[in-house]
Amino acid sequence: MPCLKRFDLLIEAFADIAPKHPDWTLRIYGAGPEKGPLQQLIEKHGLGAQAALLGVVSPIEPEFAKASVVASASNAESFGMTLVEAMRCGVPVVSTNCPLGPAEIIRDGVDGRLVPVGDRQALSTALADLIADEPGHRRMGRAARRAAHRYDPERIVDTYEDLFAELATTRKTRARQRSKARSRAMAARLVRRLGGR
Known part of the structure; x- marks a missing residue:
């Protein structure tokens, strides 16, 4: 069964753009039983010099700060705190438009990109577009920083x-x-009972 995070899809999408952008790298953070198959996928696409599985890193924010783009290929997210942190x-952020999260956080084309779930071509195109359009x-990165303030703890507490x-x-x-409402429901039941006699 494939992982909900769909790192396999992310590797496949990156494989589409890596030859045109040899100075770009894909760094995948996290742990799980998919590590072996994901490493094989990296090797299959000849991405050994451009893609790495880096395990769990905590806190993750310093790694995000080094990144040019953060990508999420998930099939499902509970909210997407990772997106807000990035x-x-x-x-x-380039993210799949999976249920419960990304579309509530990302304004497509303003502070990130949303692509259909499971769509390798759309994911690679969105990544390639951001790579090619430096300004x-x-x-979009500046807009992302401003947008993330909607989720500052103080604002959430105030809400x-x-x-x-x-x-x-x-x-x-x-x-x-x-x-x-209870009284009306009881009266309606009583009327139905009396009407049935």
């Missing part, structure tokens, strides 16, 4: 505090609405 470092790539304050303020109103 953007916070001023790095544009656009830098502009939750506002939500809790609103819930506390509307608590009695919501309780009355629930009580009315």
